Amino acid sequence: MPKKKIAVLTGAGVSAESGLATFRGSGGLWGEYDPQEVASIEGWYRNRELVLGFYNQLRAQLSKSKPNAAHLAIAGLEKDYEVTVITQNVDNLHERAGSTRVIHLHGEATKVRPEDGVYDRTYSEKEVIDVGYEPVCLGDLAPNGSQLRPHIVFFGEAVPNIEKAIDVVADADIMLIVGTSLNVYPAAGLYRYAKNNTPVYLIDPEDVAIYDPKITHIREVATKGMDEFIRRIKE
Ligand code: OAD
Numbered sequence: 245m246p247k248k249k250i251a252v253l254t255g256a257g258v259s260a261e262s263g264l265a266t267f268r269g270s271g272g273l274w275g276e277y278d279p280q281e282v283a284s285i286e287g288w289y290r291n292r293e294l295v296l297g298f299y300n301q302l303r304a305q306l307s308k309s310k311p312n313a314a315h316l317a318i319a320g321l322e323k324d325y326e327v328t329v330i331t332q333n334v335d336n337l338h339e340r341a342g343s344t345r346v347i348h349l350h351g352e353a354t355k356v357r358p359e360d361g362v363y364d365r366t367y368s369e370k371e372v373i374d375v376g377y378e379p380v381c382l383g384d385l386a387p388n389g390s391q392l393r394p395h396i397v398f399f400g401e402a403v404p405n406i407e408k409a410i411d412v413v414a415d416a417d418i419m420l421i422v423g424t425s426l427n428v429y430p431a432a433g434l435y436r437y438a439k440n441n442t443p444v445y446l447i448d449p450e451d452v453a454i455y456d457p458k459i460t461h462i463r464e465v466a467t468k469g470m471d472e473f474i475r476r477i478k479e
Pocket of ligand 1 (some may be wrong): 254255256257258259260261266267268269279283301332333350384397398399422423424425426427447448449450451452464465468
């Protein structure tokens with residue numbers, strides 16, 4: 245029998261128990277920083293140094309963090325299911341937990357690419373440079389002589405991986421959403437591409453921006469919620 249397919253959409257909440265801050269709510273990054281300044285394309289052109297500094301800090305935090313039991317449980321699902329993780333997170337904790345199919349919707353904090361061509365062409369995968377956890381500064385140039393920018397989908401930019409993510413959700417037998425407030429589109433609307441008979445589970449301790457009776461809400465933190473999710477799909 246072919247394995248059932250699970251599409252997992254994750255947000256900042258799945259990494260909260262690894263010590264990484266979420267964006268909204270108390271203690272969230274957007275309480276301390278203005279996303280229009282540090283994470284938008286206009287912000288980048290206005291003050292590159294500020295944006296580079298913000299992502300240098302995220303990289304430094306990431307270097308000190310580890311996957312938690314929820315990342316590990318999601319990776320562990322691959323034993324019995326065909327799992328694709330679609331993450332809004334720019335951290336690499338799913339990969340480090342062992343997930344083998346990960347689609348990053350909003351980019352990756354450990355990578356950079358030349359800033360030129362943001363509007364006139366899409367970047368080529370060959371231009372993406374892995375800097376690990378090293379800081380990147382104003383004046384650090386790509387081989388083509390252009391300033392390096394974070395490999396992040398800034399507010400105001402298109403989401404290149406959305407089509408791939410839609411195909412994964414449309415093909416899934418089970419959909420799981422973990423730790424996202426479902427405020428940011430197009431990621432928040434992805435679950436609507438699931439087939440009518442595909443159950444959709446959400447693990448989040450709080451109310452989120454979307455209420456839909458189709459969604460079974462497990463009101464737990466990610467680590468505890470994963471145990472409950474696994475119990476339910478094995479029933
Ligand atoms: P948010 O900060 O908007 O939402 C985080 C969610 O995680 C909230 O619903 C919390 O209730 C939940 N949460 C907190 N602790 C949790 C825990 N231990 N276990 C499970 N859930 C927990 O983050 P996202 O929805 O990921 O984009 O934000 C989406 C996008 O907005 C981000 O990718 C980022 C941001 O602006 C860009 O920067 C492009």
